[in-house]
Amino acid sequence: MKTRRIGTVDVSAIGLGGMPMSIEGRPDETRSVATVHAALDAGVTLIDTADAYHLHADEVGHNESLIAKALASHDRGGEVLVATKGGHLRPGGGSWTLNGSPEYLSAACDASLRRLGVEAIGLYQFHRPDPKVPYAESVGAIRDLLDAGKIQQAGISNADPEMIRQANDILGGRLVSVQNQFSPAFRSSEPELELCAELGIAFLPWSPFGGIARAGELGSKFAPFARVAEAHGVSAHQVCLAWLLAKSPTVIPIPGSSRPATVRDSVEAADLTLTAEELAELDAA
Numbered sequence: 584m585k586t587r588r589i590g591t592v593d594v595s596a597i598g599l600g601g602m603p604m605s606i607e608g609r610p611d612e613t614r615s616v617a618t619v620h621a622a623l624d625a626g627v628t629l630i631d632t633a634d635a636y637h638l639h640a641d642e643v644g645h646n647e648s649l650i651a652k653a654l655a656s657h658d659r660g661g662e663v664l665v666a667t668k669g670g671h672l673r674p675g676g677g678s679w680t681l682n683g684s685p686e687y688l689s690a691a692c693d694a695s696l697r698r699l700g701v702e703a704i705g706l707y708q709f710h711r712p713d714p715k716v717p718y719a720e721s722v723g724a725i726r727d728l729l730d731a732g733k734i735q736q737a738g739i740s741n742a743d744p745e746m747i748r749q750a751n752d753i754l755g756g757r758l759v760s761v762q763n764q765f766s767p768a769f770r771s772s773e774p775e776l777e778l779c780a781e782l783g784i785a786f787l788p789w790s791p792f793g794g795i796a797r798a799g800e801l802g803s804k805f806a807p808f809a810r811v812a813e814a815h816g817v818s819a820h821q822v823c824l825a826w827l828l829a830k831s832p833t834v835i836p837i838p839g840s841s842r843p844a845t846v847r848d849s850v851e852a853a854d855l856t857l858t859a860e861e862l863a864e865l866d867a868a
Contacts, residue, residue: 584626585853587835589706589785590736590759594664596828596853598629598787599846600839603795605636605646607677610841612649619653621843623660625850630654631762631787631837633668633710634695640675647698655700666706666760666787667695668740670713670721683713685724692728708738708762709750718746722753729757738762740789744778751782762787762837767805767823767868769793780831788827791836792820807868811861817851824852826865 585596599622604615619630636646647667654660669691672680682688688709695704709725712718728734738760739750751758761779763772765788772788779786792798802809802819808826812819820838827836840846857865 584628584850586628587785587832589629589664589666589835590757592664592705592736594629594835595627595850596835597627597824597850598631598666598835598837599627600789600837601630601632601646601650602636603839603841604649606638608795609638612652614843615649615841616653616656618840618843618846619650620657622840622846622850623654623657623663625847627846627850628662629664629666629835629837631666631789633671634691634698635668635671635673635679635710637673640673643673644694644698647695651699664705665699665701666708666738666762667699667704668708668710668762669695671710681711681713681715683709683711683716683718683721685720685727688721688724689728692733696733703732704734706736706738706760707734708740708760711741712746718749719753722750725750726754726757729754736760738785738787742775744774747775747778747782747784751784758784760785760787762789764788764790765827766791766793767801767808767826767865768797776830776834780833784833786831786834787837788834789837791823791827791838795839805868807864811857811865814861815855817855818848820845821848821852821855822857822865824849825855825857826862828852829857829862
C-alpha cells in the first residue's frame with residue numbers, strides 16, 4: 584500500500600470510513616469486524632470514525648467502540664491511526680445537532696478516549712462548526728486537548744478556507760487535516776482542497792462516492808467515470824478514488840464501507856494510474 588502523510592504520521596493512501604457500520608442500514612457486528620480486518624489485511628492504516636456515528640440515542644460512540652474491538656482482535660491493529668471527531672450529535676430519530684462548546688468538546692474527547700481504549704487519540708477533529716459558539720472557542724478547545732496530551736494531532740471538518748486559516752493560527756501551525764465533503768457530485772470544496780495542498784495539510788474527502796444512498800449510482804450518473812473504468816477493467820469507484828488521489832499529494836480519501844469486498848476494491852485505487860487526458864475528462868464530468 585502506498586502511503587501519504589498526516590502531520591507526523593505516514594498512513595495508507597486510502598483510508599476506511601467507519602460510518603456505514605454504525606448508522607441506518609448497518610450490518611451485524613461480525614460483518615463489520617470482518618470489514619475492518621479486510622482493510623487491515625489490505626494495508627489500510629487510517630480509519631475515520633466519530634462519536635456521532637451511531638443509530639440510537641443511547642449508543643453514543645457505537646462506531647468508536649466497534650473500531651476499537653476490531654483493532655484489538657487483529658495483529659496489525661496497533662499500526663492504525665484512528666481519527667475520530669467530536670461536536671456533532673445524534674439525539675435520536677435520525678436527527679443531527681451541534682455542540683461546539685469547549686466544555687462539551689473536552690467531555691466528548693474524554694469519552695472517546697475511554698471507548699477507544701487509548702491514552703491519547705491519534706487524530707481528533709472538530710466535527711462541524713456550531714453557529715451558537717464562536718469558532719475560535721471551539722478550535723481553542725481542540726488546542727487545549729492537544730496541549731494537554733489527550734490528542735496527538737488536531738484536525739477540523741466541514742470548514743471553509745477562512746476557518747482553515749483561523750484554525751491553523753489558533754493551533755499554532757499544528758493543524759494537520761481538514762475533512763470536507765468532496766466527490767464527483769459535490770465539488771464545492773475545491774478551494775479548501777487547494778488551500779490544504781498549499782499549506783501541506785492533509786485533505787480527507789468524505790463521501791467520495793456521493794454518499795451511502797447514491798454510491799451505487801456513481802458510474803451511471805457520471806458517464807466518464809464508467810468509461811475510464813471500463814478502459815482499465817476496474818470499478819468506477821476505483822477510478823473515482825484514483826482521480827481524487829491525483830488532485831494533490833495531500834489528499835487521502837476515506838471511503839465508507841460495511842463489506843470486505845468494497846474495502847478490497849477501494850484500496851486497489853492506490854495503484855491505479857490515470858492519464859492526463861483521463862483526468863481532464865473526469866474533471867469535466
